[in-house]
Amino acid sequence: HPKALLRAIQEDGDYLVKLASQHIVSGDQFDANTMKQLFRLAAKFESNPKRYSSPLQNKILISAFYEPSTRTRLSFESAWHRLGGDIMSITDRSTTGIAKGECLADVAEMFNNYGDCVVLRDNHQESLFEMMDALRIPIINAGNGTDEHPTQALADMYAIFKWRPTLLQEAQNDKITIGVIGVPSKMRTVRSFLKCLSVFPQAVKELWIIHDKASESELFDAGQREELEARGVCIRTTTELDAVLPELDVVYINAISWEGDSFNTYGSAFALNAQSPLKEDAIILHPLARGDELSTDLDHTAHNWYFSQARGAVFLRMALLTCMVERAERVMDVV
Ligand code: CP
Secondary structure: OHHHHHHHHHOOHHEEEEHOOOOOOOHHHHOOHHHHHHHHHHHHHHOOOOHOOOHHHHEEEEEOOOEEEHHHHHHHHHHHHHOOOOEEEEEOOOHOOHHOOOOOHHHHHHHHHHEEEEEEEEEEHHHHHHHOOOOOEEEEEEEEOOOHHHHHHHHHHHHHHHHOOHHHHOOOOOOEEEEEEOOOOOOHHHHHHHHHHOOOHHHEEEEEEOHOOOOOOOOOOOHHHHHHHHHHOOOOEEEEEHHHHHHHOOEEEOHHHHHOOOOEEEEEHHHOOOOOOOOOEEEEEOOOOOOOOOOHHHHOOEEOOOOHHHHHHHHHHHHHHHHHHHHHHHHHOOO
C-alpha cells in the first residue's frame, strides 16, 4: 500500500521545506499539495524505515503529555527514536514547576534551552497558545481540549489515501461516501479530520454526520458546517446508523471527547460489530482508544483499518518531524 501511494504522488519537496520551524496547531494549516508531499514522504519511510535512520541525530524532543495517551505519545516518541533523536518526556504536569504556579511562558522559555521541538497534549485548550508566544522552537498540538488534533487527522488522511490512492487525482470519477459517527463541535479528532478532508472535495461524494437525537442542536460550532460546505463538501446528517451504513465507503467512528479535566463518551448509542450492515469493501477508521462502540469481532475482518491507521501514524509523524526540525537541504535529501 505505501508503494502504491508513492507512485500516485509526484515528488515536490518545496512544499515540505516550508514546514521548517513551523508550529503545528490546526488541520487548517495544510493545503492539498503539502499534505500530498507529507504522505509521499511518510510512504517512503513506511516502505523502507531503516534507510532513513538518523536525520534527527543530536536533536532533542520534549514530549509533554498532561493528559493520558497511548498512541500519540508513543508514536511521536517512536518516530523520533527511529529518526535517531533523543527524548525528554513529561507525563504529569504535577512533577514540573506548573504545580508550584509557574507560568507556561516561563516553562516555554526553559523548553527553548533544552530541546529542539515540543509535542504538547493538554486538556486546557489555551495552554498551547500561551506557550507558543514564548517558544522559539516549534511545537506540535497533540490534542488541546476539544479543539484540535491535527496530526491525528493527517494520519487519518494518510490511511484513506493508502487504501485508495486514486482519490488523489484531480480529474477522476472515483468519489467516496464517508460517515462520521461523532460530534464535530465536541471532538478534536473529528474537527481536525473534517478540516483536512475538506481540502480534497473532489474525493468526497457525500459526508454523513451520524448522531444521536440529544446532540442535534450542538452538532457544529457556529460557522463550522458552513465553512466545510463552502469548501465543496456535501454534508448530510442522520440519526439512523443502520439505514446509512450500506452506503458508506469509509466509516469514521469516535466516542471519547476530552472536556476540561475529564472525558465524556458520546458514541455508545451507535455501535459497530461484525453483524453491522457494512458495505463489503467498506473500511472503518477510529482514532482509538475505543469503548463499546467498536466491537473486537471486527478486528479480524477486512473492515479493520483502524490498526493500520494507528501504525501509519508513526511514519506520518516521522515525515512531519523531519520537515519541521531538519535543515531544509537535508529534507530535500530525504525526499
Ligand atoms: N488517537 C489518539 O489521540 O490516541 P491517544 O489518546 O492514545 O493518544
